[in-house]
Amino acid sequence: MDITKQRRIQEHPILGSYEKGRVVHFTLDGKDMEGYEGEPIAAALKASGVMTHRYTAKHHKPRGVFCAIGRCTDCVMIVDGIPNTRTCITPLKEGMAVQAQYGVQTKEEWEASQEAKDGE
Amino acid sequence: MIGAGPAGLSAAVEAAEAGMRVAVFDENAGPGGQLFKQIHKFFGSRDQNAMIRGFQIGRNLLARAEAAGVEVFLNAPVMGIYKNHEVLVKIEDESVHFKGDNIIIAAGAAEVMVPFCGWDLPGVMGAGAAQTLMNRHGVLPGRKVLLVGSGNVGLIVGLQLLQAGCELVAVLDAAPRVGGYGVHAAKIARTGVPFLTSTTILEAKGDGKVEKAVIRKVDSRFQVIPGTERELDVDTILMAVGLSPMTQLASCAGCDVEYSDQTGRLSCITVTDEFCETTVAGIYCCGDFRMETAEGASSAILQGQIAASHIAEQAGYITGEECGARIAKCQETLRQMSGGMFSVKNKGRVDPTETDEGYPISRSLLERGYIAEEELQNYPAASYEAEGVHPVIECVQNIPCNPCRDMCARKCILVNGDITNIPLVDQTKKCVGCGLCVANCPGQSIFLIDKTSIPDYAAVSIPYEFLPLPEEGQKGTGLDRSGAPVCDALVMSVKTSPAMDKTAVLTMKVPLKYADSVRFFKAEGGAE
Known part of the structure; x- marks a missing residue:
């Protein structure tokens, strides 16, 4: 999503404007996204209206940001191939590849494992 | 370390x-x-x-x-x-x-959690998480927000949601009273946000994310009362439960x-x-x-x-x-x-009837988040009459805070003895209407009232921390402590200064008979 259309606070009565890094591009499940360099990945996703970060392994239930300070691990995703990355405390960088996490797998891996299971 | x-x-x-x-x-x-x-x-x-x-x-x-x-x-x-x-x-x-x-x-x-159906849906977050997103990163945590828990963390985040531009649909507490400082609650209540005490969240509903919250009343033993369900349209549920x-x-x-x-x-x-x-x-x-x-x-x-x-x-x-x-x-x-009404030993109590000074406790403040007008007479600094401009202090609980005393160069305001004592006004000292007490009271509970300078009208000065900042000459509505519209109001001045540190003092002209009722300004046609 274009950064100017995101759910961001333009001017705050106490804080004024926010100091932000440059605009960077990253991908979410292959889709082009925009955010500010150095802000947590989760902040950039929230600003774009992304709610689901992962699906639980057993019940396949969606999960998103819960604590936003690195405590609860509900917001973990696969970032540049590394699963279980806490997106709320991992700074966003140009070109990052962010993927929703299915259990601890990518969607493709998870789907393949489901098919294998169904085949049994 | x-x-x-x-x-x-x-x-x-x-x-x-x-x-x-x-x-x-x-x-x-x-x-x-x-x-x-x-x-x-x-x-x-x-x-x-x-x-x-x-x-x-x-x-x-x-x-x-x-x-x-x-x-x-x-x-x-x-x-x-x-x-x-x-x-x-x-x-x-x-x-x-x-x-x-x-x-x-x-x-x-x-942050801790209370479990309920759908508590794990994306869109249910800790109140502190919302605070991190909006205040650290400038990102809106949601558009329509329900806040569960009215302790100080919840109340502080509640105001900050309004400052960030979110709609705060309601503040819930399963307890029969607001948990945190009354002055924190009053800041939110006067913008029109309802406090629902003895009410709990039953369920968060939605397809993959929060779309509705189901709430219900509870009795004094925290058992849900059948037939009291309500559904609220919200996209975010914030938990401030400890x-x-x-x-x-x-x-x-x-x-x-x-x-x-x-x-x-x-x-x-x-x-x-x-x-x-x-x-x-x-x-x-x-x-x-x-x-x-x-x-x-x-x-x-x-x-x-x-x-x-x-x-x-x-x-x-x-x-x-x-x-x-x-x-x-x-x-x-x-x-x-750690003394006063919110000390560890007094936490959550609903039985005290009097403050340390012997004033009756404001029940309305505890149950609805604002002082009822008929209760004001119980508190000397909130109800005295004076010629010209003078501070009216609606700080009526024993909380550990006293900068009002030090802010007034004219020594109009007294906090005698313990820091938890309720402020008093020394009526022998002359207020000059500088507004520093209004802007710097952390509870935003001090107002300047002038009932005698304009015939048939009163000038009411309130602390104001929202955008857009109203301008001199702007018309709007005067809201009472519960956020209900009371009368037309005209902005006479909006004062800001470094010493006020981002809290503006907005002075509005209202009909004299509403001087003791109006405590917030809503601009015409705009948001708060």
Whole structure:
């Protein structure tokens, strides 16, 4: 999503404007996204209206940001191939590849494992 | 030092200034812990950071730490504490071992949760999470928000949601009363947000994310009352139902940890003595991690100073006499700060009928978040009449705060004796209407009223911390303490100054008979 259309606070009565890094591009499940360099990945996703970060392994239930300070691990995703990355405390960088996490797998891996299971 | 929040940093400063060599480890990319998302003016006394916004307290602490030569390792999570004070730290994917003669654990607390159907849906978050998103990162946590829990954390976040531009649909509490300071609740109530006490959340509904919240009334034994369900359209549900210390590192270090219900809810707490030392010699803990008083950052800073002073004395860096004096001073401040209606022993009580001064308790403030007009006569500073402009103080609970007294250069405002006493007005002193008390009352509970200068009208000055800032000559509606529209209002002036630190003083003209009712301004056609 274009950064100017995101759910961001333009001017705050106490804080004024926010100091932000440059605009960077990253991908979410292959889709082009925009955010500010150095802000947590989760902040950039929230600003774009992304709610689901992962699906639980057993019940396949969606999960998103819960604590936003690195405590609860509900917001973990696969970032540049590394699963279980806490997106709320991992700074966003140009070109990052962010993927929703299915259990601890990518969607493709998870789907393949489901098919294998169904085949049994 | 483990944790670069208010407790860890203040301890680090104290120890470093005493000449000790200090290393601070923090897993975050920046120091300050949760202080930098605190944008409200702090309560307390002037020498204890009162009136200063949290992030500014954080900046001041950091500057002192830097000047004292404190070394802060960031992105450095502590993974364990082992025998002989061995600390294992992860630095750039390496495990690095450190040893300290003394260790202070100030790793903070985590938000707790109450389970309900759908509590794990994306869109249900901790209130602190919303605070992080909006105040640290400038991102809206949601559009239509339901807040569950009316303790001080919930109330502070509630106001900040409004400041960020979110719609706050309601504040719920399962208890029959608002949990936090009445003055915090009143700031929200007068914008029109309803407080629903004796009400709990039953379910969060939605397809993959929060779309609705189902709420229900509860009886005095917290049992749901059938037939009282309501559905609210919300996209975000914020839980402000308490904090729990992150005691894992203390357990790992072999310190005794026990279950305690001193905060009204079963929590795991590290056993400490009055100097914050754990049952393992040389290992201390303080702040929310220790959570004896749960007074937040101000208490954390004091506890850090106590622990560091004790260590400095044990290690021979300050004399026993100096240590004793420092600790006594901190403990006296802690005692005062943890007194009053919201002290640990009074927490959540609904039975008291009188304040320490013998004034009746405002039931409306407890149940609905604002003082009922007919209750005002119970409080001298809220109900006296005077010629010309004068302060009206709607601060009617015993809370530890007194900067109003120090802000008034004319000495109109008195807080006698304990810091928890309710402010009084000295009517022999002449108010000049400068507005500094209005802008700097952390509870935003002081108003300037002038009923005699304009025939048939009154001038009502209120604190105002929202955007867009109304302009002189702007028309709008005067709202009462519950946020209900009362009458037309015309903005006479909007005053801002560095001494008011981002709190504007908005003066509006309202018909004389509404002078005691109007406490908020809503611009014509616009949002609050």
